[in-house]
Amino acid sequence: MKRNYKVLTTMVIAATLFCGCTLFGNSKSFENSDKDKLLIELITYVIDQLHFSPGDVNDEFSENVYMNYIQGLDPYKRYFRKSDIEEFEKFKYELDDQLKKSEITFFNLTHERLEQRIKEAQELYPKVLNKSFDFSKDETYNSDTEKLAYAKNKRELLDRWRKQLKFSALNVFDSELSTDKAKKENDSSFELRSNKELEKAARESVEKSIADNFDNLDDLERKDWFAIYLNAIVLEFDPHTFYFTLEDKDRFDISISGKLEGIGARLQKRNSNINIVEVISGGPAWKGNEVEAGDVILKVKQTGEEAVDVVGMRLDDAVKLIKGPKGTEVELTIKKKLDGSIKQVAITRDVVELEEAYAKTSLVEKGNRKYGLINLPKFYIDFKDYGERNAATDVAKEIERLKNQGMDGLVLDLRGNGGGSLKTVVDMAGLFIKKGPVVQVKSTGERKEVLKDEDSRIQWDGPLVILVNELSASASEILAAAMQDYKRAVIIGSKQTYGKGTVQNVVDLNPLVRGNSYGDVGAMKVTTQKFYRINGGSTQLEGVKSDVVVPDRYTYIDIGEKDQDNPLPWDKIDPASYRPWNDYIDLESVVGNSIERMAKSEHFKLIDEQAKWISEQRKDTSFPLNYRQYKNELNKDKEYAKRFESLSKYNNNLRFASLPYEIAAMKKDSVLKDKRKRWHENLGRDAYIEEAINVLEDLKIDYLNRKNRKLADLNKG
Template structure:
């Protein structure tokens, strides 16, 4: 199809970096075709290491897309796939010509096959299962071919449903046995009754799944197809449909504008599953967990809109809104009564997103702990609230409490803003490079801390694990290269050494009839340590390696599809921190403690056991065999109960400003109580405190380097 485009030059402003290339406008009236053309153009011109869109690329998209929409091979038949196969090496041509015939064919067939499956599972679940029959289910679906006929497909569904039912049967039978032990007069049900109950639980679960699936529209499935294309470039390039972009912004900033409640669709009803502490609904005290939202009325409209049967995303769009606006909800309360509640929307902060701090005392010395779940920032206004400013505030508060050492907990922190990393690193060192960034179009750049003052010049430990990624790895790597902190954790961190920026796709489109096209998160840069090495694939190697439950599970970048390769560049000019005495001896002491710790040995054994459990794909569908296997697993699992029962005898406390908040925010008080309890049973945190104790400061060398920031 021939199109006329106006050429113009745009500078694409991203969240944390910039990328520029000559671009064009897109005016095709077909939204899906425009989206494919636009995304392909942006990827080819803006991606750090753009792939060639050829037959090999096509074959990968073909395989990954079919796996995404039918991973268990319980919808498509071999005949369907034979029909699809002609597109295996044609998707690249379709992409170049902005055609979507492959998607149209597979989507129409998927809808048809899912409708057939609904009838199939309902028919199967009408009949009792024979739990005495000797058979098994292999859950390694990658080894399975596609069903050749309806009889084979029905047998697949039968085994899958029986597996679910036998699991339910085992659970309710065990529960009944416990009831009988506690109450000999308990009216026990027969196995026939329990089997029926187990099938009903399976049916309810399937009904909920297909109810959710029926809410998915063509555009939702098209997003899956688009992502099958873009993820061939690397695992972190991702297309956000409009609603997904809103969720991403909320996750990065930790804020949303609305009523402050988490919603879930249950059958046809929109149910409140959490009232967010401090939000408008929480402050009003009229909305409870378990309430169902029946209608939604905007302040400028006369009529309320029923949300019963509505897609959850559409209901959420009606309920959320800008700060200061009002919305009236008709609620079906937990007791069955109806009530209208007017709520003034506001900015809601998701407290779990933000940094939090605690104090722990040991042998008359105080240590600070800061947990940082992610490197968050406000995408509209960086200065509004961000991880760096919050960490700075917490350090100042901890210093007022007489902190002698600091633990920064980055476990499970998947990253975030690059700027916040540089700002946080600058709190611990004198001015110098923090990270090196290499762009496709902009070349190589060194991001530095230019402030010679240091906020915290005392002992520092950073905790990491296999899920510490991206920005977490930059901070840990910089502190390790400077020998500013001791890194304690997994053998290596996640291994994500790339930078992604989010691009609003609507800036190219002149046709307003197309609606919102969403956004593309695209890999535009790779980052490197100040020593020149990349964290890509290799991650950050901990100074003190301790096993955890992820130690033998494939969850890192190296286990993803299409990761970019590891490489290295020239080291930046930097000077190691000279504030410690016997740094190597401190590491050696910690390593010896961990090597001789029986509890750590138990954690390692548990990790190996979890790996073996995950690798097992064959499950018996005979109840006695299933029971025997489950009881063996439960018996083995008891050995590892001591892991959660561990107590360090360390007591953690909130800072004074939080203690004042607890008087009016009991939810926050309970959250902190649980956090402190988990810290008390956290052997990694205990070891971090031991390391802080061992760290001896070289005050002579240090005093000439540090001016205190406030």
């Protein structure tokens, strides 16, 4: 399985922040004068002290670290040569010994060689793109680089680059040709470009893209490459243990809290320029209305200091200058997108909330009944202040607002929700049950801990459906499993959820180092516990099995925990003591009705067929570089894809509306209005939402029958 060490997974439960000095005491001193070796000591110590199941560090461990690290450095095998790999392989079974001695000989060798090979590639690819591609020549490009051997020499490497670049150019050539033909159909005076002109334009486009890629590589410093090496080591213990640099930790905090302090703009580096690619709705830059997407930041000036030129600067370094504490001011020198004019813009930094990270709600109308839909992208939390904003309190507020609108049933959409805070999921489960256990947590060598809802209040006691898919993980699985065990909700979705049944803690490494002269040494996310359903079973690997299984585009793709490297095993413990929900008379009948509807649905049969086709397409790794053959295959795929066009045109005939407080906000925020409009349009084509509402209707009838029986029993009494 290929790993991307620079992309942080959101499938994490960050239960608490540990203080290193309290956690470890003073039993070990970290005073290595070499920062890289010091980091090796730190991560191995933390894993030894904290990891749930650290395993053996032996030759097999060494081999796996070696293989995954080399693959992570050069996944497309377009830098290293066979001779490099032969030189590296003498370390294949020595990395465990180097790790124990905090040696970094292997890293130094690979890092120096990679930098050398990257420089050679920077000189190599322009030579390929300076020559025209012959799209009539019969040859193929194979994208399955995992099975590809390393190039024996420079000539073979050059040909590998040529095929990769030719394939990219072929895609652009076809796109440009199609664009020209479309323009000609709309405007007969439009002059079509010749194939020669289109081929040249395609090469120029690819060259620009590759140049941007190398520009980003040039921005990586030794510490960034060393972080990749560290993560090749720690990921061998399990897929969720991870080393954070300062920048990575900052991004993690933003992802889990959904907010930051700064100006409220997303930035990207292109052609050495720091570009604004999005102005975040509601943020300081948005309120000031002086910058927009497409503007280029030339200089950054702090109050009382000289302006700093950021052209050519690393993106992370530029971001550090622009971000800052709430209430402070920063002045940006901007080159405007529209006319190229230069202007100075002063912005007072503030807390910026990333709206897409938070729960959003829609009222759903079907006939004369109203239902609530809450989409929760993650279980977010502010570690510094739990009461500030978190997923549980937000969902509670949305439920009250929906109840005020006369909600008859609730859909909680956890599709794609990769997890988040353990505390928020326990609190959220408490919104739907009187009191009782929610999840069991176990640490190595310790007795299990049962996390409970202690509050007897119920925020919503009516019909409840939870939507999940293969990407619903961790905290999502805790909530779905608890509601399933209590028989409180009907779970609709994939055959099983992601299957992540482990808990991670984030450990700040800085308090462990006395007299630290290196600056920030980062943090570690460490798997410290496993969680279990209240029925005793683990969600690890197996996930949560839906009550009603529906196909989706991920059905036949390997994306779960069981498909990752080094997952912890499944096991079970004794169940907790709990009493199932008893306000549904015949839950099995409701589930049976839904399963019957799904079996008859032509729409879901078509979704399943598309999912199989997508899976087969992913397995096809050989592509013709002859344009005629390429176009023939492309046309065949497009023709076959037409059978699935009705999926995007589906209409579930439900009506969706925002709640009054959000409608009022939209009058001042056109961006929010557009986002909600697009969301509602997508919901209108969502067959999963339709079935969730159907189930709510059945549950509503069942719920009312239960209430009527209770009243009848009381009257008899």
